[in-house]
Structures are given as C-alpha cells and as structure tokens.
Amino acid sequence: MGKAFFNQTGLNVRVGLLFGKGSDLISVRDLEKKDFEALFARTQKFEKAVKTGKVRKILDGKVVASLFFEPSTRTRLSSEAAANRLGAKVIGFSGTEGTSVKKGETLADTIEMVDKYADAIFIRHPLDGSARLAAKTAKHPVINCGDGANQHPTQTLLDLYTIRKEFGKIDGLEVAMVGDLKYGRTVHSLALALNNYKAKLRFISHSSLAMPDYVKNELANPFTETPRLDFRGCDVVYVTRIQRERFTDPMEYERVKDVYRIDSAALADAKKSMIVMHPLPRVSEIAPEVDYTPHARYFQQAGNGLFVRMAVLETALTG
Amino acid sequence: MGKAFFNQTGLNVRVGLLFGKGSDLISVRDLEKKDFEALFARTQKFEKAVKTGKVRKILDGKVVASLFFEPSTRTRLSSEAAANRLGAKVIGFSGTEGTSVKKGETLADTIEMVDKYADAIFIRHPLDGSARLAAKTAKHPVINCGDGANQHPTQTLLDLYTIRKEFGKIDGLEVAMVGDLKYGRTVHSLALALNNYKAKLRFISHSSLAMPDYVKNELANPFTETPRLDFRGCDVVYVTRIQRERFTDPMEYERVKDVYRIDSAALADAKKSMIVMHPLPRVSEIAPEVDYTPHARYFQQAGNGLFVRMAVLETALTG
Amino acid sequence: MGKAFFNQTGLNVRVGLLFGKGSDLISVRDLEKKDFEALFARTQKFEKAVKTGKVRKILDGKVVASLFFEPSTRTRLSSEAAANRLGAKVIGFSGTEGTSVKKGETLADTIEMVDKYADAIFIRHPLDGSARLAAKTAKHPVINCGDGANQHPTQTLLDLYTIRKEFGKIDGLEVAMVGDLKYGRTVHSLALALNNYKAKLRFISHSSLAMPDYVKNELANPFTETPRLDFRGCDVVYVTRIQRERFTDPMEYERVKDVYRIDSAALADAKKSMIVMHPLPRVSEIAPEVDYTPHARYFQQAGNGLFVRMAVLETALTG
Numbered sequence: 001m002g003k004a005f006f007n008q009t010g011l012n013v014r015v016g017l018l019f020g021k022g023s024d025l026i027s028v029r030d031l032e033k034k035d036f037e038a039l040f041a042r043t044q045k046f047e048k049a050v051k052t053g054k055v056r057k058i059l060d061g062k063v064v065a066s067l068f069f070e071p072s073t074r075t076r077l078s079s080e081a082a083a084n085r086l087g088a089k090v091i092g093f094s095g096t097e098g099t100s101v102k103k104g105e106t107l108a109d110t111i112e113m114v115d116k117y118a119d120a121i122f123i124r125h126p127l128d129g130s131a132r133l134a135a136k137t138a139k140h141p142v143i144n145c146g147d148g149a150n151q152h153p154t155q156t157l158l159d160l161y162t163i164r165k166e167f168g169k170i171d172g173l174e175v176a177m178v179g180d181l182k183y184g185r186t187v188h189s190l191a192l193a194l195n196n197y198k199a200k201l202r203f204i205s206h207s208s209l210a211m212p213d214y215v216k217n218e219l220a221n222p223f224t225e226t227p228r229l230d231f232r233g234c235d236v237v238y239v240t241r242i243q244r245e246r247f248t249d250p251m252e253y254e255r256v257k258d259v260y261r262i263d264s265a266a267l268a269d270a271k272k273s274m275i276v277m278h279p280l281p282r283v284s285e286i287a288p289e290v291d292y293t294p295h296a297r298y299f300q301q302a303g304n305g306l307f308v309r310m311a312v313l314e315t316a317l318t319g
Numbered sequence: 320m321g322k323a324f325f326n327q328t329g330l331n332v333r334v335g336l337l338f339g340k341g342s343d344l345i346s347v348r349d350l351e352k353k354d355f356e357a358l359f360a361r362t363q364k365f366e367k368a369v370k371t372g373k374v375r376k377i378l379d380g381k382v383v384a385s386l387f388f389e390p391s392t393r394t395r396l397s398s399e400a401a402a403n404r405l406g407a408k409v410i411g412f413s414g415t416e417g418t419s420v421k422k423g424e425t426l427a428d429t430i431e432m433v434d435k436y437a438d439a440i441f442i443r444h445p446l447d448g449s450a451r452l453a454a455k456t457a458k459h460p461v462i463n464c465g466d467g468a469n470q471h472p473t474q475t476l477l478d479l480y481t482i483r484k485e486f487g488k489i490d491g492l493e494v495a496m497v498g499d500l501k502y503g504r505t506v507h508s509l510a511l512a513l514n515n516y517k518a519k520l521r522f523i524s525h526s527s528l529a530m531p532d533y534v535k536n537e538l539a540n541p542f543t544e545t546p547r548l549d550f551r552g553c554d555v556v557y558v559t560r561i562q563r564e565r566f567t568d569p570m571e572y573e574r575v576k577d578v579y580r581i582d583s584a585a586l587a588d589a590k591k592s593m594i595v596m597h598p599l600p601r602v603s604e605i606a607p608e609v610d611y612t613p614h615a616r617y618f619q620q621a622g623n624g625l626f627v628r629m630a631v632l633e634t635a636l637t638g
Numbered sequence: 639m640g641k642a643f644f645n646q647t648g649l650n651v652r653v654g655l656l657f658g659k660g661s662d663l664i665s666v667r668d669l670e671k672k673d674f675e676a677l678f679a680r681t682q683k684f685e686k687a688v689k690t691g692k693v694r695k696i697l698d699g700k701v702v703a704s705l706f707f708e709p710s711t712r713t714r715l716s717s718e719a720a721a722n723r724l725g726a727k728v729i730g731f732s733g734t735e736g737t738s739v740k741k742g743e744t745l746a747d748t749i750e751m752v753d754k755y756a757d758a759i760f761i762r763h764p765l766d767g768s769a770r771l772a773a774k775t776a777k778h779p780v781i782n783c784g785d786g787a788n789q790h791p792t793q794t795l796l797d798l799y800t801i802r803k804e805f806g807k808i809d810g811l812e813v814a815m816v817g818d819l820k821y822g823r824t825v826h827s828l829a830l831a832l833n834n835y836k837a838k839l840r841f842i843s844h845s846s847l848a849m850p851d852y853v854k855n856e857l858a859n860p861f862t863e864t865p866r867l868d869f870r871g872c873d874v875v876y877v878t879r880i881q882r883e884r885f886t887d888p889m890e891y892e893r894v895k896d897v898y899r900i901d902s903a904a905l906a907d908a909k910k911s912m913i914v915m916h917p918l919p920r921v922s923e924i925a926p927e928v929d930y931t932p933h934a935r936y937f938q939q940a941g942n943g944l945f946v947r948m949a950v951l952e953t954a955l956t957g
Binding site: 053055057071072073074077078080081084085089094095097280281282283299302303306 | 703727738748
C-alpha cells in the first residue's frame with residue numbers, strides 16, 4: 001500500500017460528484033478533482049481487499065460486456081479480472097474476427113444489441129469518438145478502454161493513482177514525460193489530468209516528437225521542454241514508446257530511440273525516491289536492468305489497473 | 320413486457336412435451352405448439368426476472384460449452400449471457416483458429432471431448448446437419464445455434480416470442496416477409512413454425528428471390544406472393560438482408576436492394592400497430608430513420624434472444 | 639470409476655511432497671511417485687464429485703489466467719472447465735492475435751502483468767523452456783500446458799491416471815507405444831514418468847521414428863523395440879499421430895502411416911483387457927471402428943484431463 005491513505009470520506013461524500021451510478025466514463029475531462037479523489041479512495045480499498053483475499057462479490061449476478069475491437073492484452077485482462085473479482089461474469093470478444101462487424105454492422109447497432117445482454121460495457125475501438133457514440137446508444141454504463149488516439153481514461157486514472165499512492169499526494173511533484181510526446185495518448189491525458197493538481201511538468205523529447213501546442217495551451221501547471229535526458233529534481237518519470245512508423249527516415253529513428261532509452265546510467269543522477277512509469281508494453285525503451293532498481297514502478301502501475309477498474313466498475317454500477 | 324401474459328400453467332403442465340430435461344434443440348420441426356407455449360411462458364418469466372434483477376442462479380455450478388465454428392456475435396453473446404445469468408460458467412471458442420479442428424479433428428471427436436467437460440453445448444457450425452450429428456454424439460443437451468443454411472431454432476423461437484408478446488396471440492395475424500425469401504433461413508423456419516398457429520402470410524420479394532416451393536408446399540397457412548412493397552393490412556413485417564453474392568449481375572443487385580429497402584415512405588400506409596422485425600445484423604435494408612418510428616421492434620427482438628435462450632437452456636438442463 | 643480406489647490417505651499425508659500449495663507444475667521430472675499418487679487420489683475424488691454433481695467451490699473468488707500462445711482445444715477447454723468447476727473465474731487468450739505479444743512484449747513482461755491480475759496461470763507456449771521462465775517470473779503458481787516439444791505434465795498425469803484407474807495399479811503392466819516415437823512429446827514423458835513404477839515398455843515404430851537414445855538412456859524399466867504392430871501380451875497401447883511433415887518423401891509417409899494404423903484387425907490378438915489410448919486429436923491413426931470395441935479408452939482419457947487439472951489446480955492453490 002502507498003505511504004499515505006486517501007481520505008476515506010471520499011466514499012461517503014458522493015454529493016456533487018460527476019461520476020456515479022449509471023455514469024459512463026469516456027474521458028478524464030468529464031471528471032473533476034473530487035471524482036479523482038473519490039475513485040482513488042475506492043481503488044485503495046480494492047487494492048487492500050484483493051491483497052488480503054477479501055473482495056466482496058458486489059456485482060454477483062451482473063454480466064459485463066468486454067468489447068475489444070482491437071488488441072489490448074493488459075487493459076482487457078485487467079478489466080475482465082476486475083469484473084470477475086467483483087463477482088460479475090463477462091461476455092465479449094477481442095478482435096473483430098468472428099463478429100457481426102465483419103458483416104457490415106454499424107457500431108451503434110452492435111451496442112444496441114450488447115446493451116440488452118449486459119449490465120455494463122467495456123469498449124476499446126480504433127476510431128476516435130467511438131466510445132462516446134457507444135455511450136449515447138447504450139442505456140447501461142460504458143467504460144472507454146481506449147478510442148483510437150483520443151482517450152483512455154482508466155489508464156490515466158491508474159497513472160495518477162500510482163503517483164498518488166507512492167507519494168501520498170500529487171501537489172508539489174515534478175513529473176517528467178519522455179519519449180514520443182507528440183502522438184502519445186497517455187502523456188497527453190496525464191498532462192491534462194494533472195491540471196487538477198499543483199504539479200510541475202518537464203517534457204523530454206526529440207524536437208520532432210515534442211508535446212503538441214493544443215495540449216500545452218490547455219495546461220494549468222508550469223512546464224519546461226528539453227531534448228536532454230536529465231531527471232535531476234524529478235519525482236516521476238513517465239516513459240513512452242517511440243514508434244518506428246512515426247519516422248520517414250529509419251536512421252533517424254534508430255538514433256532518437258537510443259537517445260531516449262532509460263538505463264542505469266540515465267538514472268544515475270535521479271532522486272532516490274524518483275519512480276519510473278510506463279503504460280506498457282515496452283519494447284526497448286526501458287532496459288531490463290532498470291527492473292531491479294528501486295525506481296521501477298511500471299509493473300505495480302500495470303497491477304494498479306486492476307484496482308482502478310474495479311473502482312470504476314463498482315461506481316458505475318452501484319454508485 | 321408484452322400486452323398479455325402467457326398461460327403460466329405451461330410451466331407446470333409439462334406432461335407430453337417433446338422438449339424437456341435432457342432434450343436437444345436441433346430444429347423447430349422437433350417442437351409442437353405446446354412446446355412453443357411452454358417455452359414462451361418460461362421466456363416471459365425470465366424477461367421479468369432479468370428486468371427486475373431477480374434471476375435465480377438455477378444453473379450454479381454448471382459449465383456450458385459455446386462452440387462457434389463460424390462467426391455470430393448476437394447468438395453467441397446472448398447464449399453466453401443466458402448461461403451466465405442463470406449462474407453457469409462458459410468455456411468455448413468463436414472461430415476455428417486455435418482449435419483442434421485446424422489439426423483435422425472430426426466434429427464427432429470434438430464433441431465427444433467437449434461433452435466430457437460441459438453440461439450442455441451450444442453449437443454453430445457451417446455444415447447443414449452438423450448440429451444433429453453433435454446431438455447424436457453428445458450425452459448432454461445440444462442446442463443448435465445455426466447449422467449452415469439449415470436450422471437455427473432459437474432464432475425462430477425468439478421471432479415467434481416477439482410476435483406473441485407484442486400481440487398477446489399469433490392466431491389471426493398477417494405476417495409479411497420481405498427481401499431474400501429464397502436463401503433466408505430465418506424466414507423459411509418462421510413460415511414453417513407458423514404452421515402451429517392460424518396466421519396469414521405475405522411473401523414480398525423480387526421474383527429471383529421468391530419463397531421456394533419446398534417451403535410453400537409445407538405451409539398450413541394461406542399465403543400470397545407479390546413483388547410490391549405494400550404492407551397494408553399486415554401486423555408484422557419480417558425483413559431479411561439481400562446479399563450481393565446471390566446475384567450474378569451487380570447492377571441487378573443494386574436495383575433490387577433499393578426496391579426492398581424499408582424506410583419511412585415504405586411504412587406510410589402501414590397499420591399503426593404493425594411491427595418491423597429483422598434477425599440482424601442489418602446493413603442497409605432498414606433505414607436508420609425507422610429506428611425512431613413506433614414500428615421498430617428489431618432491437619427488442621434481439622434482446623428477446625437472451626430470454627428465449629435462458630428458457631431453452633433451463634428446460635434442457637432442469638426440465 | 640476404475641476397478642480400484644486409490645489410497646485416500648494420500649490426501650492427508652502431504653508431508654514431503656514436492657508438489658503442494660504455491661508449487662508450479664512445469665515438468666513431470668519435478669514430481670516423485672508420492673506426488674503422482676497424491677494427485678491421483680485427489681483426481682479420483684474430483685471424478686466422483688463431478689459425476690455426482692457435487693463439486694465444492696473451493697476456488698470461489700479466485701481468478702485463473704489461461705494463456706494459450708498457440709492452439710490447443712482439449713487442454714485449454716479442460717483447464718478452463720477445471721477452474722470453472724472449482725468456482726474460479728477465467729481470463730486469458732487463445733492465440734497471440736489481439737495480444738501485446740504482437741507489439742513485441744517479452745514473455746517475462748506479459749507474465750509480470752498477468753501475475754498481478756490472476757491467482758494462478760495456465761500457460762501453453764511454442765518455445766521449449768518458456769513455462770519454466772514464466773514460473774520464475776510469476777509469484778503465483780504456473781501450470782505448464784505444453785512448452786513446445788518439451789513438457790506437458792498434465793497430459794502425462796492424465797495418461798498415467800487413466801492406466802492407474804483402469805488396472806488399479808501400474809506395476810506389472812506392459813505398455814506399448816506406437817507411431818511417432820521420435821518426435822512425440824507425450825510418449826517421451828510417459829516413458830520417463832513410468833520410471834516411478836515397475837512396468838515393461840514396448841516401442842513399436844518405423845525405424846525412422848524410433849524412440850531417441852536420450853530417452854532410452856534414462857529409462858528405469860526394461861523395454862523392447864520392434865517395427866511389428868503386434869500387441870500380444872500388452873495391457874496398454876498408447877498411439878500417437880505420425881505427422882506428414884516429418885517425412886521428406888511423401889510416398890514413404892503414406893506407407894508408414896498405413897502400417898501403424900490401428901483398426902479391428904490390428905486388435906485381433908490383443909488381450910481382452912487391453913486398452914487403447916491416444917492424446918488426441920487423432921486424424922486417421924485409429925479407425926473409427928475401434929471406438930466401438932471394448933479396448934477404446936481415448937475419450938475417457940481426454941475426459942480424465944478435467945479431473946486431473948482440477949486436482950493440480952486445487953493442490954497448487956490450496957495445498
């Protein structure tokens with residue numbers, strides 16, 4: 001468990017929360033700070049319950065649809081495990097092979113159908129805005145598990161929860177983001193979600209992969225930008241994968257990729273308490289040796305996905 | 320819930336029923352009117368139970384195999400949700416990738432195996448007659464979820480249930496069938512199942528897609544045939560998809576497809592109480608605007624698939 | 639149930655067992671005779687419980703990951719049914735389509751993740767040694783469901799259990815192995831596992847598919863080798879598939895395949911009590927007519943996979 005406990009009253013003071021029983025979760029922009037804090041309190045409760053083997057089957061008898069129109073092992077398995085641990089059962093698919101989508105069915109029609117079989121819907125879909133469309137169609141709660149390059153709110157929640165639990169707070173921390181800041185959905189969402197807290201941001205990237213203006217223009221926190229892989233003063237380093245397909249010149253990719261690789265040397269000057277995060281899967285952007293340093297938090301971060309999704313699902317179904 | 324309640328005694332008077340504990344469901348031809356009525360009574364019971372969140376876990380501890388040798392989202396998800404809602408758990412596959420079928424195993428051998436792991440089997444298979452073969456091999460109940468162009472009895476049951484619930488009866492209704500009446504498995508089965516009731520049938524199609532003689536020769540009810548999309552006097556319109564691959568001339572397909580498309584104009588002269596049904600997925604044969612008319616029943620129809628499959632599964636496993 | 643009961647005290651005398659609560663099951667080489675006997679006693683308990691519908695949900699609330707990186711219907715479905723029947727729920731995948739493996743994630747990283755969502759892991763993977771690696775990475779028990787050409791210990795357990803149950807003993811039996819003894823993983827493991835008992839072995843194969851020296855060198859039991867399909871004196875015949883791709887000359891394959899095909903004629907001189915086993919799926923190496931002889935045991939053998947996997951899973955999770 002983290003260094004501090006969340007305010008447990010968050011569980012009771014649900015008046016005025018945007019996210020509650022019957023809510024969809026489509027974007028972190030739909031949430032306010034008090035929603036974050038209420039969800040984090042509940043997440044920590046579930047973390048404790050799972051680790052002590054004492055999860056109550058609050059969703060016994062419920063059926064949750066897990067509709068993954070494109071690959072995602074981590075999000076799918078943790079979402080399904082979250083439903084299962086709460087006592088719900090899961091129907092669904094991963095990939096559109098073997099689905100009516102192949103026969104030309106619209107997303108809205110697919111959702112109309114599934115909404116009649118299930119009590120809540122997890123959806124991942126390659127098109128931006130698809131989750132919002134699904135939420136408009138469905139009567140039951142829809143949890144966005146990633147709609148193209150747009151939003152992946154449970155990822156952002158688990159990212160914030162990981163920081164929050166580690167330091168007992170978010171205010172006052174300096175958070176560096178490294179790698180592909182131009183196309184990386186997770187770092188865009190995290191930077192914006194940090195608007196709810198008083199943090200400092202440091203964007204570390206090659207100039208061709210810099211944080212876009214449309215994100216920077218919305219930031220409430222002070223930020224700096226640098227191409228230098230320097231973590232001095234940072235409390236959190238959030239690493240993202242640099243994808244080969246973003247580069248027209250393969251040589252340029254190889255060079256940039258190696259510059260922003262995190263290894264022991266890159267961590268030499270870091271604070272002892274600094275944590276390294278990554279949405280995973282990683283390929284080569286974090287050296288395996290980092291796993292054995294006290295900085296590594298990416299596996300715990302992935303593990304937190306289970307607890308966060310339990311909190312989101314319980315809240316959407318029971319308030 | 321529908322306009323009328325089914326005779327609840329159907330649940331008790333199970334003497335003389337063809338479909339009961341241990342039965343397979345392979346074809347609607349295996350069922351008599353009293354079987355339909357008993358299943359519909361049970362279906363309505365489950366519809367109420369699901370909608371009020373009061374489903375008893377009658378199949379707790381049971382394992383149901385869901386063997387989909389070819390794609391079917393709607394039937395698969397509603398069958399699995401039916402098993403789950405009754406407390407059973409589900410094993411299986413959708414598509415033969417990753418199965419021993421790929422290694423050349425016969426269907427009979429696959430069924431011999433699965434029959435040892437599960438208490439009941441849902442099967443969809445591309446070959447006509449495959450479900451009957453599976454039923455002969457398995458000791459546990461086999462529910463046919465579509466065997467090629469042959470039978471899909473739970474679809475026919477949910478079609479009839481949708482009509483039965485809507486009008487409180489089937490006798491005396493006029494049911495139009497539109498689109499591809501030549502190859503459409505669902506309309507063949509529905510027309511034959513209506514032999515158990517006193518209905519009138521209207522077959523609306525292009526001459527090249529007319530209802531085949533081998534179906535018409537078995538009909539107990541009076542029917543008319545017409546190429547004109549005219550719904551006057553009809554109580555039910557059952558729409559099916561016209562498939563491009565049925566036509567050698569693509570231009571002919573485009574013309575026919577548009578003639579039999581259901582939109583607001585096509586519904587102008589219809590009875591106010593007339594309902595439009597479709598087995599789904601639809602592509603373009605029903606305009607989206609129809610969804611917002613009081614005639615649309617295809618989504619409720621799909622939803623009824625859950626309740627019908629709960630009734631079928633419970634009956635096969637517990638009588 | 640078999641002709642004899644296993645010593646029920648095996649369930650209580652767990653002192654000194656290698657396989658218990660928290661154990662991985664990676665290879666039958668990790669087990670001693672007392673482990674086999676303890677597992678078989680538990681397997682028989684579950685066989686009785688399933689057949690009388692009286693399985694206690696010992697693993698209620700647990701989540702089991704079923705990670706099949708390559709196809710396997712029988713092992714996957716029986717493993718998932720085993721988890722389900724014990725009350726656990728299952729997450730996972732079959733095939734790497736739609737998984738983060740496709741994005742280049744290492745097996746160790748995938749396991750690190752899944753280990754945080756599940757209480758136990760079933761893994762099948764095409765690479766030799768992958769299951770051992772997974773076990774080293776995971777904190778929770780890992781059950782090897784086949785790692786390439788290497789090990790498939792639950793298969794060997796169910797093979798031995800089938801013999802043990804049939805004859806009430808293994809000591810004193812003569813076990814013939816037929817077909818592809820060179821590449822067949824199951825016969826290698828079975829021959830080695832029989833080191834724990836006093837049996838006689840007969841290896842029947844074409845010279846090009848003979849039992850390898852590295853297996854024979856480790857055998858504790860006497861064995862004979864012959865190309866002749868002669869079962870006189872045998873108690874058990876274990877048949878394996880001869881795969882076309884092992885032969886450079888297709889004509890040679892056709893000839894060998896037919897010589898080692900088991901049909902009624904091949905069984906003419908067999909003991910009445912002799913049983914024919916096969917890991918399945920079969921293609922043509924056992925004629926369908928054999929299914930109707932009193933010798934056929936391959937379907938029961940496959941069925942025993944359920945009970946063995948229940949015993950293994952329960953032991954690994956509860957001791």
